[in-house]
Amino acid sequence: MSITVRIPTQLRQLTGGAGEIKVEGSTVGEVLKALDSAHPGFGERLFDDAGELRRFVNVFLADEDVRFLDGLSTAVADGQTISVIPAVAGG
Amino acid sequence: MDFVSGLRCRECGRTYPAEALHVCDFCFGPLEVTYDYDRIRATVTRERIERGPRTIWRYADLLPVDDPNPVDLGAGYTPLVRADRLAAELGLGELWIKDDTANPTGSFKDRVVSVALTKARQLGLKVAACASTGNLANSVAAHAARAGLESVVLIPSDLERAKVTMTAVYGGRVVAVDGTYDDVNRLCAELASEHPDWAFVNVNVRTYYAEGSKTLAFETAEQLGWRAPDHVVVPIGSGSQLTKIAKGFAELATVGLLDQVPDVRVSGAQATGCAPVATAFAEGADAIRPVKPSTIAKSLAIGNPADGWYALQTIRETGGSCAAVTDEEILDGIELLARTEGIFAETAGGVTIATLAKLAASGQIRSDECVVAMVTGHGLKTTEALFDRVGPTATIAPTLDAFDAAIDLGRNGDQSDEPAQRSDR
Numbered sequence: 422m423s424i425t426v427r428i429p430t431q432l433r434q435l436t437g438g439a440g441e442i443k444v445e446g447s448t449v450g451e452v453l454k455a456l457d458s459a460h461p462g463f464g465e466r467l468f469d470d471a472g473e474l475r476r477f478v479n480v481f482l483a484d485e486d487v488r489f490l491d492g493l494s495t496a497v498a499d500g501q502t503i504s505v506i507p508a509v510a511g512g
Numbered sequence: 513m514d515f516v517s518g519l520r521c522r523e524c525g526r527t528y529p530a531e532a533l534h535v536c537d538f539c540f541g542p543l544e545v546t547y548d549y550d551r552i553r554a555t556v557t558r559e560r561i562e563r564g565p566r567t568i569w570r571y572a573d574l575l576p577v578d579d580p581n582p583v584d585l586g587a588g589y590t591p592l593v594r595a596d597r598l599a600a601e602l603g604l605g606e607l608w609i610k611d612d613t614a615n616p617t618g619s620f621k622d623r624v625v626s627v628a629l630t631k632a633r634q635l636g637l638k639v640a641a642c643a644s645t646g647n648l649a650n651s652v653a654a655h656a657a658r659a660g661l662e663s664v665v666l667i668p669s670d671l672e673r674a675k676v677t678m679t680a681v682y683g684g685r686v687v688a689v690d691g692t693y694d695d696v697n698r699l700c701a702e703l704a705s706e707h708p709d710w711a712f713v714n715v716n717v718r719t720y721y722a723e724g725s726k727t728l729a730f731e732t733a734e735q736l737g738w739r740a741p742d743h744v745v746v747p748i749g750s751g752s753q754l755t756k757i758a759k760g761f762a763e764l765a766t767v768g769l770l771d772q773v774p775d776v777r778v779s780g781a782q783a784t785g786c787a788p789v790a791t792a793f794a795e796g797a798d799a800i801r802p803v804k805p806s807t808i809a810k811s812l813a814i815g816n817p818a819d820g821w822y823a824l825q826t827i828r829e830t831g832g833s834c835a836a837v838t839d840e841e842i843l844d845g846i847e848l849l850a851r852t853e854g855i856f857a858e859t860a861g862g863v864t865i866a867t868l869a870k871l872a873a874s875g876q877i878r879s880d881e882c883v884v885a886m887v888t889g890h891g892l893k894t895t896e897a898l899f900d901r902v903g904p905t906a907t908i909a910p911t912l913d914a915f916d917a918a919i920d921l922g923r924n925g926d927q928s929d930e931p932a933q934r935s936d937r
Contacts, residue, residue, distance in 0.1 A: 430705040431537045432640040454921045463738065466538060476799070476821060477523070477540035481698060488703040488802055489743065504702065510715045511643050511697035512750015 423451045424497050435462040449482055450493030452503055460470040467505065477508045514578040515552045519543040519719055522822075526823075530576070532711070540818070545576040545717045552856050553767045556660070558738060561769075564775035568623050568727040574763055577718045580610030583629040583659040587622030590614040593882070597852040598865075600623055602872040605879040608741070610732055610886050612853055617654045617678065618890035619858070620753065624724035625655045625713055631709030631720040632661075633701075638712040643700035645693050645749065645811045646675030647889050648860075652713055653682035664710070666696050666703075668918050672809060674819075674893050692805060694815050714750075725753040729760025729791035730786040732884050733770065739756035740764070740774030742881035745868045747860045747888060748780040748789050749812040757818075757886070758826045771906075779832035779877070780823055781867030783807035783859075791825055793827060794834075800824065808839045808897050809859040811889060819884045833876040837866035843901055845869065846891060856891030864888070 426442050428505075436442055443461055446452035457464035469475050473493075480487045481504040486497050495502070519528040523541025554857040556573040564570030568588030572578045583679045600606035615622040616828055625648065629640055640656035649665045656663035663684030664885050665677070668691060680686045693882045704715040713721045733740050740761050761774045777909040782790040785807025788800045800820035805813035817823070827834050838846070842859055845866030851854050859864065868885050871877040891898075906918035 430708070431519070431535060431540065434537075437593065460834060465744055466540070475539060477535065477542070479698070479816070481715050484695070484698070486694070486802060489804075490513050504698070505697055506701045507817070509535050509540065509702045510704075510712075510718065511693070511837045 422447055422497055422499045424500075425502045426452065427502060428455055429506055430451045431507060432463065432466060432505065437461045447496060448493065449480060449487050449503060452497060453480070453493070454503075479505070479506045479508045480489060481506065513574060514576060515544045515548045515555075516576050517695060518547045519624050532632075532637060532708075532716045534716050540934055545723055549572070549662075549763075549766050556769065558734075558769060561734065568626060568724065571727055571730045574730065574767070576626060576650060576723045577631040577634055578712045579630050579634065582626060583633060583655050584626055585616035585622060585654060585658055586687075587615050587623075587738045589731060592732060593853065593855065595853050601848065601852055603871050604871050604883060606882045608736075608882075608884045609849070609853060610728060610857060610884055611715045611730070611827065611863070612886065613855065613890035614858060617647075617650040618649065618893055619759065620700055620728065620888040621651040622655070623727050624648075624721045625651040627724035628713035628717045628721035629655050629659055629661065629711065630712070630804045633659065633799055635711070635717070637709055637711035637717070638662065639701070639707070640708075641665065641700070641710045641712045642714050643693070643697040643712070644679075645736050645797060645813060646671050646893065648714065649679040649686070650893075653679045653684045653686070656684055656930065657682040667698055668693050668696055668810075672894050672896060674895065676930045678893065680921075682732065692815065694795045694802070694805075697814075697816075700825075722756055723751045723755035726760030726763065728886060729755070729757045731765065733764055736882070738770060740776050741884045742768060742775070743777040743779065743877055743883045745779045745781055745864055745871070745877070745881060745883070745885045747812055747832075747859075747864045747886065748817065748820075748823055749780050750812045750817045751780075751789060751819035751821075753886075753888070754778060754780055754823045755819055755826050758830060776830060777832040777881075778826050779867070779871060780827050780834040781864045782834070782836045783809040783812055783842060783863050784836040784838050785809070786813045786815060788815065788817060789823050789827075790836040792820070792824050804863075807841055807842075808894075809863050810894075811858065811860045812863060833871055835867050835870050837863055841866040841870075843897060846898065848900070849887065850891070857887045857899050858891050858894040859890035860889050861887040861891070
């Protein structure tokens with residue numbers, strides 16, 4: 422499954438400045454791990470020691486917060502977009 | 513000149529220069545402004561503040577930007593009103609209302625926006641932008657107009673009509689998004705990455721913006737005669753205001769403006785239709801679970817609050833409490849405050865007053881405490897919430913007889929034809 426991941430400004434130094442990266446995977450967690458393999462550094466920034474998403478990292482699948490879905494286990498479909506967004510905004 | 517020493521990640525402690533940055537590049541934790549408190553202590557005095565303008569800028573020494581000509585409509589220095597009639601109804605003692613309805617665009621947001629756009633101009637940013645539940649939209653559009661900046665304001669499309677009008681009138685661009693505030697916020701976080709020369713006040717300049725809320729604590733203490741209250745009740749949307757009020761009281765002691773280290777209990781107020789912090793508090797949870805909001809308190813309808821975790825921490829550390837109130841209770845709170853103190857608050861103010869009442873009834877706010885309730889937005893913004901509740905006592909022909917009949921009717925509410933009168937409202 423080919424998935425597009427949108428990268429926030431704060432992490433674009435890991436992608437050589439690219440704002441979108443295409444990777445493979447069948448769940449949100451697999452996609453993000455594939456992103457870390459392709460561009461090392463994402464893993465330690467996105468996940469805590471227990472392997473969960475860090476408190477201030479929001480991940481959206483097709484514009485829905487994955488915390489409202491099945492979290493990192495959420496299945497993804499070919500061609501979908503995942504956005505990684507810092508949680509500290511708004512209010 | 514300001515006394516800022518830089519920015520620091522609240523989670524991992526990494527430091528950054530004072531630029532348009534709001535989250536840590538490493539862990540995404542929020543960045544906080546750090547100050548040289550020794551230099552502030554050597555400079556600031558009560559007299560220096562009291563000689564300053566009757567706006568938030570009298571506290572410029574404790575703000576993250578100083579400019580002789582700030583982007584300013586006169587935000588701050590709002591009345592602190594002794595609320596004896598309300599206190600009597602609630603069984604409380606020394607109760608005060610911080611009446612932030614008196615700000616230029618009718619809410620506390622003028623405090624944070626004045627700071628954010630003054631800093632944004634200094635940083636050379638070109639466009640004032642935000643994601644808003646309404647009050648911030650009003651304030652950004654107005655302050656941008658004042659500063660001659662372009663503005664782009666994004667709001668959920670179901671906002672109260674008054675809040676839309678009060679934004680659009682200033683001539684900037686207003687984009688209504690089909691979705692919740694959290695959807696709008698996500699969109700703005702992505703837009704901020706694409707438009708690095710824009711000032712999204714609550715995204716890329718949020719670090720500075722949030723500091724403006726400290727002035728609520730500064731003013732409260734000054735207006736109480738340079739003493740901190742025992743207990744404050746603060747509405748929670750993102751949770752930023754609550755944490756910054758606690759920080760404000762602590763800073764006053766740090767720089768020597770209070771005789772004693774303050775011990776202020778900070779309690780939070782939410783609507784049951786959007787209560788992620790109150791729920792976590794009640795459950796003793798360590799994480800905030802996001803929710804899909806459904807409440808008339810639209811200005812607090814943030815299902816995934818950026819500072820929810822820190823608000824929860826502040827409430828627990830200060831020995832405060834947190835409660836949520838229903839839409840009915842919110843409307844009761846608006847009417848109670850209006851009826852007893854002559855202050856007309858928006859729905860978020862109803863949340864504060866209803867929560868104050870609830871915490872007073874349960875004994876968590878005590879009658880021996882000096883209590884301050886933060887009423888942060890004007891009722892004119894959300895009048896539609898009350899359309900079914902209040903209206904003319906009677907609609908009459910222009911005759912003395914009709915007037916006398918109507919007033920008698922009002923005194924004897926059990927008369928049989930009263931329902932017909934009510935339906936005229």
